[in-house]
Amino acid sequence: MTAGSAGGDAGNLSGLKATRPWLFANLDAADRDAFESACGDIRTVSAGTDLLRQDAPTSALHILLDGWAARYKIMEDGSRFIPALAVPGDICDLDALRFDQLDYGVTMLSAGTVAVLPRQRAHALFATNPAIADAFWSLALAENSILTEWAASMGRRSASQRVAHLLCELLVRLTIVGKTDGHSYDLPLTQEHIADTLGLTSVHINRTLQSLRSGDLVTVQHRRVTIHDWAALSAFCGFRPSYLHLETVDDEFAPELPPSGARVRHQLAQASRPTLRPSFTSAPSAL
């Protein structure tokens, strides 16, 4: 156990309040206070700490205040899959709200701070402060939407598009919480983490990153991401931020190119691959 005790400025929720509009924007002072006092521990944890083990019983939610966390799943053949990345303001294990055993674990990818909210207190909070319940609903549904997009990515996008899409998503999510510097941000994932997130291998991630970089779209080096050409990158992978359901950033990150002509094909009965594969303006050489 490497988790230290609460200390310094980690001992409050200020970071969370300031950075996650859609969790706290609609809460008044009373709600925020109620939330804060319901949270038991606030812990400072080091990179590599497991907040929750796969298949272990659980009875509390972990709300990430600072740092990065990952949900992970060890598959039956021993391989690993990462179904979610948590950044400040995210809840690492929302399912613990109702289930006492989750089929994934949660580990810290960097040092950080975590608020622990016992399930029973969360339920009590929902009863007394409906606005908090609303905020959690939004979180749950947004998480669902992100998961849907990730699944779609793995099912229907190429390796380089998947990587590009993930980097786009993270830029948006990190911008909201003030963790970006223009079009750059720190990303404490190894190439193997990225591979396990996207359903690829680390070797292929390595080659894909080189390809994206040689196309002058984005550089990922030394745990830092720098997006050189947002318009080209987002167009290349078909990134459209609406699935994040963050009204605030729709403008800033809206696709600058029309969302491609292949859109109006509503009838599900149609062929799944209508041949039309518009070459995106600046696709890097290797797909």
Place this chain on the structure above:
Amino acid sequence: MTAGSAGGDAGNLSGLKATRPWLFANLDAADRDAFESACGDIRTVSAGTDLLRQDAPTSALHILLDGWAARYKIMEDGSRFIPALAVPGDICDLDALRFDQLDYGVTMLSAGTVAVLPRQRAHALFATNPAIADAFWSLALAENSILTEWAASMGRRSASQRVAHLLCELLVRLTIVGKTDGHSYDLPLTQEHIADTLGLTSVHINRTLQSLRSGDLVTVQHRRVTIHDWAALSAFCGFRPSYLHLETVDDEFAPELPPSGARVRHQLAQASRPTLRPSFTSAPSAL
């Protein structure tokens, strides 16, 4: 839209009440009545009906009482992806609870009946009947869990394992709602639908199904699934029903073999990954 009006035994929620333990099991008579009267329309719809178009505004939930529905997403290159299948008792578009525009559409895969619950009434219901809100929470989180498993499948399982896993999951889900006949059930999906669900192509689905059949594991023909060897099939794909969070069926469908599953690998089996990753499996600490 070919939705007809309510008719015959479609005009009530009896099917739903009877079949979805975790949606209605914890509701008393008053809750059920409240739910029923909150639902506006109950519609009989034909196969191919679109309940919701991708990116269209929406303001009501569609609760499937009978038949099959699919969420679908048309990707930027024109290909299709199916992130969820709905069977009786499922909610086709849960996100509509809070978002007024969804990034997926919903279509009927078969004829069926659908209850329409306007968002505002759902919210009112939650306020007056907390047990209903609880039931919806469970649904939302279970859905999330299924999505996670699907993503893991696409990221880390072979084509034949993915197909097998889907067929296992559907057997369990359909058994709960009384739509199976022993280890058989009707599946109104074309091979192309299956392909779009699993992130594959219909040609490959065809070959994979033949392979599974030649291994005497499962037969999928004429829109009907017959599982010949549940133990072998579930072991082959590493199916463990816990992610469905259905206490009732844990015994019946529990894996009969230890999940290590180095067994029953016809020509389908893929080289497994023997390398366990110590960094995640033997993590030293838990909070």
Place this chain on the structure above:
DNA sequence: CGCCAGATTGACACGGCTCAAGCGGTGTGG
């Protein structure tokens, strides 16, 4: 009887995986 969506098959291409070696930093102990 003809039509048509869906299922099936074959030949071939290629994206991503596997295996394996080597490189570069960085922390640790002698």
Place this chain on the structure above:
DNA sequence: CCACACCGCTTGAGCCGTGTCAATCTGGCG
């Protein structure tokens, strides 16, 4: 201060699972 170990990154060669393209077959139905 060096030697070493370790971990993550990089690169190369070759393989194979799955996609692509295209033709043909099948069964249900008007």
